[in-house]
Amino acid sequence: MPEPLISIVIPAYNYASLLPRALDSVLCQMADDIELIIVNDGSTDDTREVLDTYLAGREGNITVVHQANAGAGSARNHGIRLARGEYALMLDADDELLADALDHLREAVRAHPEAGLVLGGQISVYPDGRERVRTPTPAVGTPEQLIRRYLLQKKISISHCCTLFRRDLLLARPYPESLRSAEDIPVFAYLLVNASVALVSAPLARIHKHPDSLRHSRVDEEGVEEGIEEVFSHLPSACQHLRSRYSAQCYLSVFRAALLAKDYPAARHYYLRSLRLSPIQALRWSYLRKALKLGTL
Template identity: 60%
Template sequence: MQKVVSERADNEGGAPLISVVVPAYNYARLLPRALDSVLAQLDSSSELLVVDDGSVDNTAEVLENYAQLHPELRVMHQANAGAAAARNHGIRRARGTYVLLLDADDALCDGALAELRRLVYSQPDAGMVLGAQVSVYPDGKERLRLPTPVPEGSPQELARSYLLEKRISISHCCSLFRRDLLLRCPYPEQLRTGEDIPVFTHLLVSAPVLITPLPLARIYKHADSQRHCRDNEETNALGMVEAVFAVLPAECQRLRQRYTAQRYLSLFRQAQQAGDVVQARCFYSRALHLSPWQALRWSYLRKRLRLSLES
């Protein structure tokens, strides 16, 4: 594997090492910030692709203007199909050995691509690089978030740490992924939210992970209405379980019931926050039936006890 990837990483043949893919939907006013942050770092070992996901603002105009000034920019348009479909489109069209998926409203930190090149050249069989990020809040405050360590372990141990114990944090923009692994596990386009979890789990158990304390991206925080949308929430949660375990090896399948309970616990928390007491109780009961081990963790049990006292 190392020899194959090393040969791909040698861009003398024309193939870039890193492809930065930016899915864009109705972010015309913020898109220049993301594009400028990447274009300032591009060299012959990297490329920039933007997938316009059927935007109805002036995103197409912004991209046309940038493409005229920067012929190295590759622009693709598709009918609106969601972030997962836009990411998959960009990954398929990318030419790099590695892919960085940058949200259109965020930006790369200076030196990010140079640091990523250094790391993957040092360990060409890596499947993923996790870096630090700078979270930027609406009030202008900033917070540096360092990547969580990824311990050595079996696929089952890694999956348990990520899915059940939440000891490993993975996010777009400040992570680099090996493209061949992304092609084996595309983003599930049928999921409304959480479509990144099956992909991240697959990457985590498939190849070594590198960590850098350097900030790779500035993540701009803002309200996300989809995150709080509860339409068909149980169907989506169970669909996420299906997508996650469809890509995991046999030894990880024993975690499925506990992870299903974990998804119900997430639904329980969301229902409680929304003040839906009846549904919150229902979701907690299902989690408890599936896995008392998960449901009786103090962070959830405390919320359930509080719900009983308040009702």
């Protein structure tokens, strides 16, 4: 078979009930220049059976692999290593591509062959049925400006399912497999400063928000520090002065998570850690008022 243009990698862990929706959204767009790779990351539900039944008798560039549970980063890396496409798209098993997504991406890489990253729009779908269309923002500037806008100002949004990556860049900077949460941030930060970015304003995917997302899981202090190190160890020297502010922001995130879990001693500890790292970050009123209620200050 000819080499595919785009490899779609779906890491699947315990989403047997939702996986067919993601598969349908890809299979209806399959063509000779597309390959699909599903990595079952040691699911304990019916994911294996769903895959066996759903893909039985289907032909084309479809690969299914099963591995012991090692996390989303490991599953994505496994799929990327198996992939043959020049570009890769990471589709989460609980999300779905829109019907014209791959056409938009083909047009984008034809128009911008120099791009290592293509950012598309998305439709965020909330548990109560609300939907919000989000369009990508330009990602241009110096490495320091890009990292500031991505990590601190949140003005550059990058999400799996609506982002196309040049695969050689993902091989050069794999997902850190020791992180079980936010393992995509170090990769996205690296790509921003090492690749030119093209935009597709049209929505490419429906991304379903739900409370059991890994993004909402608790992370201990060791995990926070490891995540910070993963981000900055691959960034140029011009970006290193942003580390303290980003670290403070990470501790504010776990401060908020500890509050939600009613772990007030941990919340106080994380807030004071953030305050020492960057008063500018920690003294924003949205966080300060929560700390004051705790009697932290």
